[in-house]
Amino acid sequence: MDNNLILNILERVLGTSYKLPRNEMAFFCPKCNHRKRKLQVNLISGRSHCWICNLSAHNIPQLLRKINASVELINEAYQILGTSKSRNYDNVEKTKQAIVLPKEFKPLWKKTNDTLYKHAITYLQQRNIIIGDILRYGMGYCADGIYANRIIIPSYDYVGSLNYFIARDMFPNSKMKYKNPPFSKNIIMFELLIAWNNPLILTEGVFDAIAIRKNAIPLLGKFMSNTLKKRIIKEKVSQIYIALDSDAASNAVDLAQDINNLGIEAKIIDLDKDPSEQGFKKFWTISNQALPTTFSDIINRRLYGR
Numbered sequence: 001m002d003n004n005l006i007l008n009i010l011e012r013v014l015g016t017s018y019k020l021p022r023n024e025m026a027f028f029c030p031k032c033n034h035r036k037r038k039l040q041v042n043l044i045s046g047r048s049h050c051w052i053c054n055l056s057a058h059n060i061p062q063l064l065r066k067i068n069a070s071v072e073l074i075n076e077a078y079q080i081l082g083t084s085k086s087r088n089y090d091n092v093e094k095t096k097q098a099i100v101l102p103k104e105f106k107p108l109w110k111k112t113n114d115t116l117y118k119h120a121i122t123y124l125q126q127r128n129i130i131i132g133d134i135l136r137y138g139m140g141y142c143a144d145g146i147y148a149n150r151i152i153i154p155s156y157d158y159v160g161s162l163n164y165f166i167a168r169d170m171f172p173n174s175k176m177k178y179k180n181p182p183f184s185k186n187i188i189m190f191e192l193l194i195a196w197n198n199p200l201i202l203t204e205g206v207f208d209a210i211a212i213r214k215n216a217i218p219l220l221g222k223f224m225s226n227t228l229k230k231r232i233i234k235e236k237v238s239q240i241y242i243a244l245d246s247d248a249a250s251n252a253v254d255l256a257q258d259i260n261n262l263g264i265e266a267k268i269i270d271l272d273k274d275p276s277e278q279g280f281k282k283f284w285t286i287s288n289q290a291l292p293t294t295f296s297d298i299i300n301r302r303l304y305g306r
Helices: 001-014 060-066 069-083 091-093 114-128 131-137 207-210 226-233 249-261 280-287 297-304
Strands: 024-027 039-042 046-049 106-107 140-142 150-156 162-169 200-202 216-218 240-244 265-268
Touching: 001 024, 001 060, 060 069, 114 140, 114 150, 162 200, 200 207, 207 216, 240 249, 249 265
Parallel strands: 200 216, 200 240, 240 265
Antiparallel strands: 024 039, 039 046, 106 140, 140 150, 150 162
C-alpha cells in the first residue's frame, strides 16, 4: 500500500496535515473544528482519534464515511487499500434524508413580544448584526426542541435549496456554543448569495462572513470543502481573499498555498481581530491593503514569520 496515496485522499478532505512520529499524521478535526490539529490518523493501521471530541475510526474508509467524504473518495480509498470490501455507496448517498430547518424555527424578521425573541435580537445587535442582515440571511431562532435557545442561520445552494444551517446558542457560558445538524459540511455555505465573477472572501465562521457582507463564504473551519474547491475551478475564479481569525495565521498561509496551487491568486488579509469584531467598515479598509500571496511569500512567512 502506498501511504502517500492514502495521505493524499485524507488531505483532499481534511486539509494539510502535520507529521508525527510512528506513521501518525495530525489534521484539523471537521467535527469539533478545534483551532489545533487534534485529529490523529495512523497511515499504517488506519486507526484515527480526535483528542478533543473523540471522533474515531478503525480504518480509513470508516473515517471518510464519518466525516461525510464523497462516494468517489471512499471507493478510491478501498481501491488503494486493496480490500475485497470495496463497495459502491451511490445508492446510500441518494437515500440520505434531505436537510430541513427545525420544525420549531421562528423567523427573526417578524417582531413578537416573546422574551426569547428579544434575547435573540439583543445577541445579534451585540455582534453588530442589523435587520438587513437578518433578512438577507433568513435568520431565525428556536424556543424549544433540540435547538432550543439557539439562533438559526440557514444556508441555501445556487437553486435556493437548503444545504445546511448553523445553530448558535444565544446565551453566554454555554457548554456547546454550536449544535449543528448531522449533515455533511461538504457544501458551499451561503452559495445562493455568491457572485462567482467577483473576488471571493473566505472566512472561518458565519458571523465573520455576515460582517463582511460582500461575497464572503464561511468555511466552517480552516480548509475548503471539495465542493467549494471544484466550484471555484469551474467558475474560473481569479482572486480569493483569505480572512481567517486572527489566531489562525499559519492556517491562512496553508490555505493560500492550496489556492495558489489551483492557479488562483490568493491574498491574506492581515487582521488583529476576527472579521466579526472588526466590523464592516474597518474590515474593508484593511482588505484594500492586502497584497497578493505568492509561493515565495508563503515560504518567507513560514521561515521568518513575515
